[in-house]
Amino acid sequence: MAVTFNLNGKSTTVDVAADTxxxxxxxxxxxxxxxxxxxxxxxxxxxxxxxxxxAIRSCQRLASTLDGVDVKTVEGLSTDGTHALQQAWEELDVxxxxxxxxxxxxxxxxxxxxxxxxxxxxxxxxxxGNICRCATYIRIRAGIKRAAEIKRGTVTPSNxxxxxxxxxxxxxRRLLEPSR
Amino acid sequence: MTTTIRxxxxxxxxxxxxxxxxxxxxxxxxxxxYIPELEGKLSGLSGRARADxxxxxxxxxxxxxxxxxxxxxxEIGQGIKTHLPMIIADELDxxxxxxxxxxxxxxxxxxxxxxxxxxxxxxxxxxxxxxxxAVGRAMMITAAAQTWSVPEPECTTGHGAVMHASSxxxxxxxxxxxxxxxxxxxxxxTVKLKDPKDYHIIGTRVPGVDNHKIVTGQPLFGIDFTMxxxxxxxxxxxxxxxxxxxxxxxxxIKREPGVKHAFVIEPGxxxxxxxxxxxxxLADTWWQANSARKKLKVQWDEGPMVTHSSxxxxxxxxxxxxxxxxxxxxxxxxxxxxxxxxxxxxxxxYFYPFLSHAPLEPQNTTALFKDGKVELWSATQQPNGxxxxxxxxxxxxxxxxxxxxxxxxxxxxxxxxxxxxxxAAAIAKMVPGTPVKLxxxxxxxxxxxxxxxxxxxxxxxxxxxxGKVVAWRDHFVSFGEGNGFSNSASIGATEFPARFxxxxxxxxxxxxxxxxxxxxxxxxxxxxxxxVQGYIDELAHxxxxxxxxxxxxxxxxxxADPPAPAAEGGRGGRGGGRGGGPQFDAAxxxxxxxxxxxxxxxxxxxxxQGTGMGVAFHFSxxxxxxxxxxxxxxxxxxxxxxxxxxxxxxxxxxVNLSHAENQAQGGVIEGVSHALGQxxxxxxxxxxxxxxxNYPLLRMxxxxxxxxxxxxxxxxxxxxxxxxxxxxxxxxxxxxHAATGxxxxxxxxSKNDLKWG
Ligand code: FES
Ligand code: FES
Numbered sequence: 026m027a028v029t030f031n032l033n034g035k036s037t038t039v040d041v042a043a044d045t046x047x048x049x050x051x052x053x054x055x056x057x058x059x060x061x062x063x064x065x066x067x068x069x070x071x072x073x074x075x076x077x078x079x080a081i082r083s084c085q086r087l088a089s090t091l092d093g094v095d096v097k098t099v100e101g102l103s104t105d106g107t108h109a110l111q112q113a114w115e116e117l118d119v120x121x122x123x124x125x126x127x128x129x130x131x132x133x134x135x136x137x138x139x140x141x142x143x144x145x146x147x148x149x150x151x152x153x154g155n156i157c158r159c160a161t162y163i164r165i166r167a168g169i170k171r172a173a174e175i176k177r178g179t180v181t182p183s184n185x186x187x188x189x190x191x192x193x194x195x196x197x198r199r200l201l202e203p204s205r
Numbered sequence: 206m207t208t209t210i211r212x213x214x215x216x217x218x219x220x221x222x223x224x225x226x227x228x229x230x231x232x233x234x235x236x237x238x239y240i241p242e243l244e245g246k247l248s249g250l251s252g253r254a255r256a257d258x259x260x261x262x263x264x265x266x267x268x269x270x271x272x273x274x275x276x277x278x279x280e281i282g283q284g285i286k287t288h289l290p291m292i293i294a295d296e297l298d299x300x301x302x303x304x305x306x307x308x309x310x311x312x313x314x315x316x317x318x319x320x321x322x323x324x325x326x327x328x329x330x331x332x333x334x335x336x337x338x339a340v341g342r343a344m345m346i347t348a349a350a351q352t353w354s355v356p357e358p359e360c361t362t363g364h365g366a367v368m369h370a371s372s373x374x375x376x377x378x379x380x381x382x383x384x385x386x387x388x389x390x391x392x393x394x395t396v397k398l399k400d401p402k403d404y405h406i407i408g409t410r411v412p413g414v415d416n417h418k419i420v421t422g423q424p425l426f427g428i429d430f431t432m433x434x435x436x437x438x439x440x441x442x443x444x445x446x447x448x449x450x451x452x453x454x455x456x457x458i459k460r461e462p463g464v465k466h467a468f469v470i471e472p473g474x475x476x477x478x479x480x481x482x483x484x485x486x487l488a489d490t491w492w493q494a495n496s497a498r499k500k501l502k503v504q505w506d507e508g509p510m511v512t513h514s515s516x517x518x519x520x521x522x523x524x525x526x527x528x529x530x531x532x533x534x535x536x537x538x539x540x541x542x543x544x545x546x547x548x549x550x551x552x553x554x555y556f557y558p559f560l561s562h563a564p565l566e567p568q569n570t571t572a573l574f575k576d577g578k579v580e581l582w583s584a585t586q587q588p589n590g591x592x593x594x595x596x597x598x599x600x601x602x603x604x605x606x607x608x609x610x611x612x613x614x615x616x617x618x619x620x621x622x623x624x625x626x627x628x629a630a631a632i633a634k635m636v637p638g639t640p641v642k643l644x645x646x647x648x649x650x651x652x653x654x655x656x657x658x659x660x661x662x663x664x665x666x667x668x669x670x671x672g673k674v675v676a677w678r679d680h681f682v683s684f685g686e687g688n689g690f691s692n693s694a695s696i697g698a699t700e701f702p703a704r705f706x707x708x709x710x711x712x713x714x715x716x717x718x719x720x721x722x723x724x725x726x727x728x729x730x731x732x733x734x735x736x737v738q739g740y741i742d743e744l745a746h747x748x749x750x751x752x753x754x755x756x757x758x759x760x761x762x763x764x765a766d767p768p769a770p771a772a773e774g775g776r777g778g779r780g781g782g783r784g785g786g787p788q789f790d791a792a793x794x795x796x797x798x799x800x801x802x803x804x805x806x807x808x809x810x811x812x813x814q815g816t817g818m819g820v821a822f823h824f825s826x827x828x829x830x831x832x833x834x835x836x837x838x839x840x841x842x843x844x845x846x847x848x849x850x851x852x853x854x855x856x857x858x859x860v861n862l863s864h865a866e867n868q869a870q871g872g873v874i875e876g877v878s879h880a881l882g883q884x885x886x887x888x889x890x891x892x893x894x895x896x897x898x899n900y901p902l903l904r905m906x907x908x909x910x911x912x913x914x915x916x917x918x919x920x921x922x923x924x925x926x927x928x929x930x931x932x933x934x935x936x937x938x939x940x941x942h943a944a945t946g947x948x949x950x951x952x953x954x955s956k957n958d959l960k961w962g
Contacts, residue, residue, distance in 0.1 A: 041492075060422070061565075065646060068898050069897055118412035121284070122566070123416075124426060124564075125614075127419075149906040156897060158564055161870075165905070
């Protein structure tokens with residue numbers, strides 16, 4: 026079937042079987058590889074994108090339901106990595122393997138859209154559907170808080186590519202002291 | 206931050222290196238290091254063309270000043286693509302922002318070993334890569350000194366340039382590249398290395414070099430690779446390990462939308478991770494192939510494993526524990542007599558289950574078979590093993606195989622086995638000239654892993670009236686046959702507390718199983734530490750002693766000489782690990798134990814009922830780690846980890862502070878994830894679990910703060926991929942005991958009734 030939807034602001038038409046998940050339309054039909062396949066059953070969140078502004082699991086969203094919707098993927102967060110979350114992620118060096126991070130960013134972006142100053146509990150609730158197998162949760166939490174600051178304009182992001190900070194005692198500076 | 210400097214310098218994996226410098230086509234300089242494992246080949250090659258030499262790392266500097274560093278090892282999330290080039294760049298004395306990093310293809314003839322496993326990259330590469338950078342810097346100084354006709358000692362370097370202060374002259378490395386390329390480099394082992402206090406990149410926080418691509422969603426991982434005309438493939442194997450295809454409805458499948466090919470794959474010649482009897486379906490898109498798979502009907506010959514089950518293994522373990530052990534691995538003193546004289550005796554049986562690695566990126570490989578050669582794009586931890594598997598299975602030569610190392614969405618040991626790579630190669634061979642991308646489902650991944658072996662420890666031992674451990678026996682029940690353990694299912698004769706208890710016995714019995722087993726992050730240690738450090742806590746309790754003090758006493762009560770390395774079945778890189786390096790060192794362990802206790806305010810905090818602290822330590826992969834967990838258990842038995850304090854000793858230098866912290870926190874949280882609810886069970890010869898709904902990984906809501914502290918000691922830097930993980934599991938279980946009085950002897954925690962009050 027032919028389906029037309031907006032992908033990162035561009036009208037896009039694909040001709041696929043009605044039961045094709047949005048995830049595979051993005052990855053295989055449209056060659057948008059930012060959205061990741063992790064479980065295929067709505068459990069891991071690696072495939073998270075926005076549909077009409079809400080973070081959803083694209084592996085569970087079928088072609089037959091996409092006509093006329095707005096889809097935003099990680100490629101659409103910004104064209105150049107300037108979304109506050111992308112800046113925060115680079116600044117705090119959040120990723121390990123990085124595979125989950127597109128989904129993490131999309132869930133976090135939807136959270137920040139509706140909540141400019143999320144608490145730990147808000148973060149727990151919004152992010153619980155996104156597994157990070159490398160367990161970068163501490164930095165994801167810090168990254169969301171940092172992005173919220175950047176978005177609110179209360180701080181300016183530092184340059185992650187700049188001269189690395191010197192430390193002398195061999196003790197990694199803790200990026201944050203998350204409270205529960 | 207505590208810094209302890211210990212006087213004894215432990216020589217680790219120092220290697221003598223050879224460097225070659227040659228002019229780049231178009232100008233510039235290229236430096237290659239040669240590692241000693243190649244020495245024999247090098248001498249054997251005397252008189253042959255230089256092109257036959259085998260470098261293991263490259264620095265490229267063009268006259269335009271473009272500095273490129275090739276990163277040779279697979280990046281699986283351990284940060285190596287940033288870490289190894291940092292070491293080179295620092296000694297080369299260039300600014301990190303000026304360096305370009307390139308991922309090497311698999312080419313051991315050019316780069317030497319290229320793998321990700323055993324936390325070995327730092328100990329293996331620390332010295333050679335510093336030398337590689339330092340040789341480059343020395344040659345730049347020579348080039349400048351000759352250009353200016355000044356003595357070399359008057360020249361200094363910085364920011365990718367050479368300076369001569371008294372004449373106020375400066376030339377960049379780019380400007381000097383052509384000149385430097387005509388020089389002969391100094392021998393690597395004579396070149397002066399930086400004083401660590403002068404490091405400007407090593408020991409700082411450097412973000413991952415691929416971060417920008419990751420956050421902007423650019424194609425990067427193996428699964429993202431694509432090329433024109435490519436087909437997508439799925440593969441169906443028998444759910445029962447070792448089962449074989451009898452027949453399949455291939456004609457029907459071939460009529461499904463988008464399906465181009467469907468065929469049966471015959472088993473390959475390699476036993477362990479080789480090709481299995483299976484059915485492959487190839488279609489234009491992965492979803493089409495996977496949709497067709499849902500209509501696939503295969504008649505299987507399930508084979509003999511169908512009688513195997515976790516329950517059966519458990520029963521067999523109990524039976525073996527009640528019989529004399531099949532063999533003794535270590536015997537010090539007289540265990541029986543000492544036990545008879547002990548004032549308090551403790552018997553305890555510990556069990557940990559099979560685990561699946563479940564890296565978040567499902568297994569995949571793209572393969573193109575053409576003119577008898579195969580080209581592969583694969584996220585693998587061990588491309589060398591993959592190549593061997595592919596050549597043996599396809600009947601081709603090493604020179605017929607090209608492997609592009611793709612970034613991996615997690616490794617954890619899973620991608621040390623290359624079963625998915627050989628599958629892609631075998632499928633591609635059936636459709637010569639057509640590129641094929643094979644992608645597994647999550648269910649394929651969880652049901653066809655090389656599992657962390659389950660294990661049982663039947664302990665008996667005792668303490669004397671003074672609370673000292675006088676007798677210890679561990680009857681370890683595991684998988685294997687005869688005198689061999691299954692992969693990663695072994696225990697070593699130096700495993701702590703061996704050498705620290707005078708009357709000590711380590712016995713082992715094994716049962717056979719064809720469940721595939723393999724190395725998983727901190728193999729062996731990730732189960733053994735749970736059992737050993739839990740049982741130590743039980744003895745501390747029996748002795749009426751504080752668990753930290755009891756461990757201090759244990760570390761100082763007696764120490765036998767380290768014996769000759771005992772026979773260890775399987776692989777695992779536990780203990781001193783492959784390639785030598787430090788062994789268990791009581792003083793280093795005492796150092797991290799004290800540090801963890803200090804940071805956690807051990808014994809000085811009043812905790813509410815239902816909240817407790819637990820401690821444990823473990824040595825693996827050359828690293829000494831102690832951890833304290835604070836956990837809260839509700840009356841209904843729900844466990845929350847409040848916080849973890851980690852103290853680690855991996856030598857004199859942390860290379861990348863940012864990634865070290867990230868790795869350490871991730872490894873600790875992963876350990877808790879194992880403990881909370883992860884378990885693979887076998888029933889009728891197949892895996893019961895299917896996906897993350899029944900194989901739960903720890904999520905954001907369960908995450909907790911992890912304080913990471915590193916104790917700097919005067920030892921060579923060692924790896925950080927694994928050793929932080931094992932101690933957190935027993936520390937958590939010991940915290941649960943402190944909180945509830947309930948002792949956890951079986952993992953995962955979800956199998957324990959932890960209700961209290
Ligand atoms: S792939 Fe969609 S939730 Fe995991
Ligand atoms: S960074 Fe590896 S899964 Fe999250």
